[in-house]
Amino acid sequence: MAQKNKLQFIILGLLNQQPLTGYDLTKAFDTEIGEFWQAQHSQIYPQLKRLEDQGYITHEITISGAKLEKKLYHITATGTALLSSWISDGTPDLTATKDEFILKLYFIQNNRDPRLPGMLQEQLALHTGKLAHLKQRLTTVFPTKASQTENYGHFLILQHALGRETYYVDWLKQTLQQISKKR
Amino acid sequence: MAQKNKLQFIILGLLNQQPLTGYDLTKAFDTEIGEFWQAQHSQIYPQLKRLEDQGYITHEITISGAKLEKKLYHITATGTALLSSWISDGTPDLTATKDEFILKLYFIQNNRDPRLPGMLQEQLALHTGKLAHLKQRLTTVFPTKASQTENYGHFLILQHALGRETYYVDWLKQTLQQISKKR
DNA sequence: TTAAAACATGTAATTTATTACACGTTTTAA
DNA sequence: TTAAAACGTGTAATAAATTACATGTTTTAA
Numbered sequence: 518m519a520q521k522n523k524l525q526f527i528i529l530g531l532l533n534q535q536p537l538t539g540y541d542l543t544k545a546f547d548t549e550i551g552e553f554w555q556a557q558h559s560q561i562y563p564q565l566k567r568l569e570d571q572g573y574i575t576h577e578i579t580i581s582g583a584k585l586e587k588k589l590y591h592i593t594a595t596g597t598a599l600l601s602s603w604i605s606d607g608t609p610d611l612t613a614t615k616d617e618f619i620l621k622l623y624f625i626q627n628n629r630d631p632r633l634p635g636m637l638q639e640q641l642a643l644h645t646g647k648l649a650h651l652k653q654r655l656t657t658v659f660p661t662k663a664s665q666t667e668n669y670g671h672f673l674i675l676q677h678a679l680g681r682e683t684y685y686v687d688w689l690k691q692t693l694q695q696i697s698k699k700r
Numbered sequence: 701m702a703q704k705n706k707l708q709f710i711i712l713g714l715l716n717q718q719p720l721t722g723y724d725l726t727k728a729f730d731t732e733i734g735e736f737w738q739a740q741h742s743q744i745y746p747q748l749k750r751l752e753d754q755g756y757i758t759h760e761i762t763i764s765g766a767k768l769e770k771k772l773y774h775i776t777a778t779g780t781a782l783l784s785s786w787i788s789d790g791t792p793d794l795t796a797t798k799d800e801f802i803l804k805l806y807f808i809q810n811n812r813d814p815r816l817p818g819m820l821q822e823q824l825a826l827h828t829g830k831l832a833h834l835k836q837r838l839t840t841v842f843p844t845k846a847s848q849t850e851n852y853g854h855f856l857i858l859q860h861a862l863g864r865e866t867y868y869v870d871w872l873k874q875t876l877q878q879i880s881k882k883r
Numbered sequence: 884t885t886a887a888a889a890c891a892t893g894t895a896a897t898t899t900a901t902t903a904c905a906c907g908t909t910t911t912a913a
Numbered sequence: 914t915t916a917a918a919a920c921g922t923g924t925a926a927t928a929a930a931t932t933a934c935a936t937g938t939t940t941t942a943a
Contacts, residue, residue: 521901521928523803530807540891553796554803560930562893585891585938604804605815611826613736614797619860620706620737621787624713625853632788643794670808677802677871684867688860704898704931723921743900745923768908768921 524556524564525573529600532574532592539565539588549671552654552678565590573599628699637696641689648682655679707739707747708756712783715757715775722748722771732854735837735861748773756782811882820879824872831865838862 531537531545542565543558545551565588568574573596576588592600618640625633655675659665665672714720714728725748726741728734748771751757756779759771775783801823808816838858842848848855 523798523800524929527803533807534809538891539893543891550806551796553806554798555796555930557931558892559894559932581890582939587891600807604807607822608801608804608819609822609826610800611830612798612800613734613738614799615706615737615795617706617793617795618791619857620710621791622853622857623733623736624716624783624787626717626851628849628852630852636787636791639790639792643792647794666811668809669811669813670805673875674802674805680867680871681864684863688863692856707899721921722923726921738900740901741922742902742924764920765909770921 523554524560525568526600526603527554527556528561528564528568529573529592529596529603532590533597533600536589536591538590542590552651553674568596572596628696633696634693637689637693641686641693644682644685644689648679648686651675651679651682706737707743708751709783709786710737710739711744711747711751712756712775712779712786715773716780716783719772719774721773725773735834736857751779755779811879816879817876820872820876824869824876827865827868827872831862831869834858834862834865 527550528542531542531550537545539558539562542561543556546554546556546561565574565576569576569590572593574590574592576590579587579589581587618636621636625636658675659668659672710733711725714725714733720728722741722745725744726739729737729739729744748757748759752759752773755776757773757775759773762770762772764770801819804819808819841858842851842855
């Protein structure tokens with residue numbers, strides 16, 4: 518057991534779709550995959566080197582402009598195999614979400630705590646924004662039924678994230694109402 | 701900004717309720733707070749030392765049995781102040797949930813992928829179990845309206861976690877239905 | 884034409900988290 | 914009575930993640 522270092526699998530998964538540079542991969546964490554996983558370039562470049570040393574990926578150098586060298590990484594056959602085995606393996610660990618707001622809430626003992634309304638309102642604003650963002654993403658990335666069928670997994674998780682945020686917003690609203698009654 | 705090292709605040713928050721030993725704190729992460737945050741004793745003991753060096757907590761030694769020394773930690777006035785300021789500070793960062801299953805799903809492109817039903821079913825079993833566990837917790841920890849009013853924050857987050865899991869389970873069921881139609 | 888933004892790749896230092904090592908005491912149940 | 918489980922406190926090694934340091938090229942817009 519003890520399956521860690523998920524970054525390597527994310528890189529393999531992305532390279533399985535198309536060859537990319539380290540920079541491209543870094544950008545992917547700012548957009549697409551960044552909705553639900555983070556990594557910085559300082560993590561990505563060394564990981565690419567390791568994956569190449571292990572034979573899961575290779576790179577070719579392309580020249581952009583006059584002399585800027587880009588390393589375009591490709592997945593190898595063993596890389597594809599490793600990716601497949603990771604996906605096929607069970608995923609029995611439900612990682613608890615480390616939500617700082619939830620953590621703070623734990624230490625609020627009194628339901629008349631004067632900080633509570635402000636805290637809830639701040640989160641409501643944040644999650645409402647996130648929800649709007651996700652709605653936007655879903656309609657721009659998956660405008661048609663056909664687009665949903667290709668990249669079905671991506672569609673599913675965006676849909677899932679949307680539902681989760683909808684619930685979060687509803688819960689915040691409901692909780693705000695509840696505490697307003699108690700004041 | 702860049703407010704990190706949440707463990708120190710969790711420790712302060714717990715010590716703010718009552719004096720505890722390092723061992724007690726460790727146990728708290730297996731039960732109560734463990735629902736939504738993790739830490740091992742190897743993290744806790746050094747953190748206790750640092751908090752004490754900084755004057756946020758102190759300890760007194762009690763003897764259990766013949767010679768077993770326990771360090772019972774107390775929060776200090778500056779510790780209470782630090783805890784309060786952390787809670788009062790804004791919480792503007794929505795940390796993305798690092799859910800390995802969701803990550804794997806991202807790399808499933810085809811909605812007829814033969815691995816999909818099994819993956820969804822595994823998660824359904826896990827989240828159904830978690831949901832049952834949370835329901836159980838909610839009724840045992842907060843059996844009465846009065847118990848909900850004290851430790852209101854804890855009640856809220858358990859209720860929130862319950863709602864979140866309910867949604868997760870519903871989404872999994874719905875997705876399983878959807879893919880069964882497409883086969 | 885020139886400055887800023889974006890592209891591109893790396894390493895170093897620090898912090899945080901996990902797993903393993905290490906040791907001893909007290910309580911509980913067979 | 915004795916062995917196992919729970920109590921109790923630490924350190925070491927490793928792994929992972931974040932922030933900072935470091936450098937250069939190409940494109941774009943003023």
